[in-house]
Amino acid sequence: MTPLPAPAELIYALGMAAVAVNAASAVLETEDKKMDLVGAVIVGLATSLGGGTLRDLLLNRPVFWLGDVAYLFCGLLAVGLTFVLARRIRVRAGLFVVPDAVGLALFTVVGCQIAVAAGVHWLSASLLAVITGVVGGMLRDILVNEVPLVMRPGTLYATASWLGALTLLGALQLGWGDAAAATAGGAVVLGLRLAAIRWRLRLPTYRSR
Template sequence: MDDLLYWIGLAAVAVNALTGVLDAGRKRMDLVGVVMVGMATALGGGTVRDILLQRPVFWLSDQSYLLAALLTTVLIFFAVRNLKLPPRLFLIPDAVGLALFTIVGTRIALDWHAPWLAASLLGMITGVVGGVLRDVLCNEVPLIFVRGELYASAAWVGALALIGLQALNVSPVAATWAGMALVLAIRLAAMAYKITLPTYSARE
């Protein structure tokens, strides 16, 4: 299980770095700006999680994550910088990164003996904070705050599903894959069918 989480974590870092590059590219940033956005997107959520859990920050204790973020950012920058890409293209890898990071964050929180509700919220935080940093650095309203398709709620449902499956004695590997699939399915369905949460609408 530890090996699986390690590789999922690396994949999450790489995918989130990719979304940072694509979003920064829309703002016509230079290489330094793109690297800053990509690294913040890839490493931000896990950093906040580790600080809250008072555990060693993952990319400081294992430089592989840092290298994965940096290499992905630079390679994608040079691969796509002269291409005209659809403006919403980054939303697909963003959904994948959301699923990967949410489940990794939840499992790490559980391994550090966080209570189930706190673990689910830490999983959600791991999934969404990188995207928040990306959007802020790109001078955009973060997706989590936009009146749009399900985002943070998709992550939270997936995290709770993972915890529930483990409580039912489903194998950790199966629960992990099921949780990731659920986050991704909810997010993609929300994007496709414009599924949103109710909003506050006060009468004047």
């Protein structure tokens, strides 16, 4: 597939939004862990920066938040605001899964666009999109001593990310604009993830006879 580079402005805006949303969702998940602000910052930054860091290392490109410290400030600000607000309002248990789904969609789109712009094969681009989307959440769950969400049945986590990435790549191949393709891919990720949360959709699980 011929690489179709996405505008840097679109990637930048989506990436910044993804960092903020994922950092906030990470803080919400720590509610029952009774972490202090330092713990929340560690979990929030690992969640919001982890997937993109691994993607950049695999692509042998400068790590995004080292090249532009605005991503780091964005993550810190999102963690701080969420930490303060969550202490003053009642937060329903499990609320983090909704912003987490939004963050998964945003990071999947960003990761896929960056991989396509780097000129890698479409299949590699789709897997790099999944890495960008799910690795941060895996780090978050490990740090708060939970089974990673991507490993739990009834989540369609990585599956939603991969299908969204394939949708984005297919739309680009059909000649769609970058914004339209990103919207389609993100909508697939978000729609599948929210449907899995609502109706407990799941893939077949392994059971030995």
